[in-house]
Amino acid sequence: MFKVRVKDTSPERRVRKVLRQFGCQFETNVKGLPGTPDIVLFELGIIIFVNGCFWHHHYRCPKGGLPKNNRLIWRRKIIATEIRDAKNIRQLKELGWEVITIWECETYSQYRIKQILTNFLF
Ligand SMILES: [Zn+2]
Incomplete structure (x- = not known):
């Protein structure tokens, strides 16, 4: 198995x-x-996932597209990741967590990160 999320x-x-x-x-x-x-921000009950656009299939993102070769294999892997992400988020919400997803492409701008976080934190 190969690792999807890198520390x-x-x-x-x-x-x-x-x-x-x-x-x-x-x-x-x-x-x-x-x-x-x-x-995880335990005190605030907030969880943040920082998702790579490719692996987590960011819709309408230039980095979220499939590679030209072995499309079917990639599609299968990426869809599996997508399903797992959705399941995790659902479970976390059921446990009472607020869940924020920040996409890799959004992290290129510090202003954008602040904008996203401000909506949840303050
Ligand atoms: Zn993206």
């Missing part, structure tokens, strides 16, 4: 940086919660 990817680092600027306390890669969330 300490730079989009995650960019999000964590903003959270620190906001003075938020958080834990990362929390096992024991569905999907091993990238970032």
Whole structure:
């Protein structure tokens, strides 16, 4: 099996940086919660997934498309990831968590990260 989520990817680092600027306390890669969330703000009941656009199939994103070769194989893997993501989010919501998904392409702008987080945090 090959690993989908890599620890300490730079989009995650960019999000964590903003959270620190906001003075938020958080834990990362929390096992024991569905999907091993990238970032968990326990005090606020908020979970953040920082998703790679390709692996997590970001719709209408230039990075979310399928490669030309072996499309079927890729499609199958990516759809499996998509289904798993949806299931994890549903489970987390059932447990009472607020779930935020931030896409890799959104993390290129610190302003955009702040905008997304501000909607949830304040
Ligand atoms: Zn994207």
